[in-house]
Amino acid sequence: MDQLDRRIIAALQHNARASTTHIAATLGVARTTVHERISRMERNGVIAGYSVILRQAEDTPKVQVVVLLEVQQKETARIIKRLEAYPEVKLCLSINGEFDLLLSAEAPRIEDLDILVDELAAIPGVLRTNTSVVFGRRIDRG
Known part of the structure; x- marks a missing residue:
């Protein structure tokens, strides 16, 4: 793909x-x-089928993770372009320090995010990841 x-x-x-x-x-x-x-x-079985998805109420809980990525600097723009293809990725911030990018991702199930993190780690130019599950929002001014 x-x-x-x-x-x-x-x-x-x-x-x-x-x-x-x-x-x-x-x-x-x-x-x-x-x-x-x-x-x-x-x-090839990449698309296994189609289904009907019922609308979830806005207050339906979703699992959220924060993923830190260390990337090869020369690959940053290409990696960000790849990240745009993942609908689970809701936010991508460029940061300083030990890691280069901070992602916020959401999905209905933790298993979906487990697959996502594995795929992110396999992107050429991604050197290392660190993932944390969000337990709750204490302050949200967004």
Whole structure:
């Protein structure tokens, strides 16, 4: 899977009923490219199926993690571009100190975030990660 595949998957995760024409226009690629890539991902089992997701109430709890990434400096822009493909990543901050990037990520289940953190660690240029689970918000002025 490459970056375009991830962007197509993100579009389908947002709306699995979106037409290939709509997805192609949104991503700035040919409709046939989107169609062929979706077909290939279905054949290869990357896309295992489609389902209906019921709306969750806004107060439905989600699991949140904070992930610190140490990255090779010359790869920072490329890594940030890759991070944009993960809908779970809600915030990415550039920081100083021992780590270079601070991410906040949310998902309905801790297992989803476990997979996410493994994928983040496998991105070329990511040297090290450190993950903490958020137990609660004590002050939130956002």
